[in-house]
Amino acid sequence: MKPSTLRLRLDEWKGRCCRTSVWEGCEFDGVMYPNGGRLAAHCVTLECSRGQWVVKEYDDCCVHCSVYNDPHFTTFDGHYYDFHGSCNYSLAQTDTSLSPHTAVYSQFKPCFGHASCLDTATFRENPHVIVTLEPGVVDSMRVNEELYIVPASGIHVVTTSSGPHPLLAWRDHGCLQILGVSKIMVTHCSNILEIWAFPTHADSLDGLCGHFNYYVDDDLTSRDGQVTTLTQWPFAFPESWKTPVQPNYTCREKCTHCPAETRTTGNHKISPIRVLVPLEAVGSKTVIGAPVPTPETLPSVH
Ligand SMILES: [Ca+2]
Numbered sequence: 001m002k003p004s005t006l007r008l009r010l011d012e013w014k015g016r017c018c019r020t021s022v023w024e025g026c027e028f029d030g031v032m033y034p035n036g037g038r039l040a041a042h043c044v045t046l047e048c049s050r051g052q053w054v055v056k057e058y059d060d061c062c063v064h065c066s067v068y069n070d071p072h073f074t075t076f077d078g079h080y081y082d083f084h085g086s087c088n089y090s091l092a093q094t095d096t097s098l099s100p101h102t103a104v105y106s107q108f109k110p111c112f113g114h115a116s117c118l119d120t121a122t123f124r125e126n127p128h129v130i131v132t133l134e135p136g137v138v139d140s141m142r143v144n145e146e147l148y149i150v151p152a153s154g155i156h157v158v159t160t161s162s163g164p165h166p167l168l169a170w171r172d173h174g175c176l177q178i179l180g181v182s183k184i185m186v187t188h189c190s191n192i193l194e195i196w197a198f199p200t201h202a203d204s205l206d207g208l209c210g211h212f213n214y215y216v217d218d219d220l221t222s223r224d225g226q227v228t229t230l231t232q233w234p235f236a237f238p239e240s241w242k243t244p245v246q247p248n249y250t251c252r253e254k255c256t257h258c259p260a261e262t263r264t265t266g267n268h269k270i271s272p273i274r275v276l277v278p279l280e281a282v283g284s285k286t287v288i289g290a291p292v293p294t295p296e297t298l299p300s301v302h
Helices: 003-017 236-240 272-276
Strands: 025-028 031-034 044-049 052-058 063-068 072-074 080-082 088-093 103-111 115-126 129-133 140-143 146-149 156-160 163-172 175-180 184-188 192-197
Touching (some): 025 044, 025 052, 025 163, 088 192, 103 192, 115 163, 115 175, 115 184, 115 192, 129 184, 140 163
Antiparallel strands (some): 025 031, 063 192, 072 080, 088 103, 103 115, 140 146, 156 163, 163 175, 175 184, 184 192
């Protein structure tokens, strides 16, 4: 057999044997999902389609807190208030310590005279994955200080030189969406920051976004657990949610002129979510169609 003929046959053989089927799937937090598979039990349900995550629907069970300049706050449970501090504060965190497992912080800077505006925000997915969001930047972020450019289209696992992180990110109508395995989702826009929380966080989220438990009356709960009367202009409550990281040294001192809010005699009410459904029922990251009650189906408690 001529060498050229042999080479042709080898090429033909290689072509047959190297022909492999391509398995299309989507990944999140180290788990592969086949086409048609859904990532549920988060604030947005994603479906794997041709190897790409696509948004199917936003979960009505989730609550969200919004902060927009200059700045106005609407808590998870629906209390609206204003606060013009210019320090670094915790918006939401999974315990009341100074080093929570999961948290969203934001720096505020003076603007419009006596007001303050959103500055650098931080999404602490867990103690080892820290996302930094710069004001007005909606196409990139830093993950553990490394720049990550969010592709213009598609939903992607956030990956840096250290590997993939338990985060999905995508661009959405001029905003940046970041979904964490913690079941916290952050929407970062030019002048608005929104935090979405899955019901499993009920009774365990505090900060300037209020104590999340479906009751508005205890939303202004300070870091020390004191429940204060609802007001549109709180002072001591937001001061209590300063973080240990304060670029402005004047923020490191305790506010001595901040008037204290009136303390209520009540304590936190038990969230009905804990009564109606075991947390493990909504705790799985792959639950599809889990019997999660919506706020409309929850009983009214007075
Ligand atoms: Ca509340």
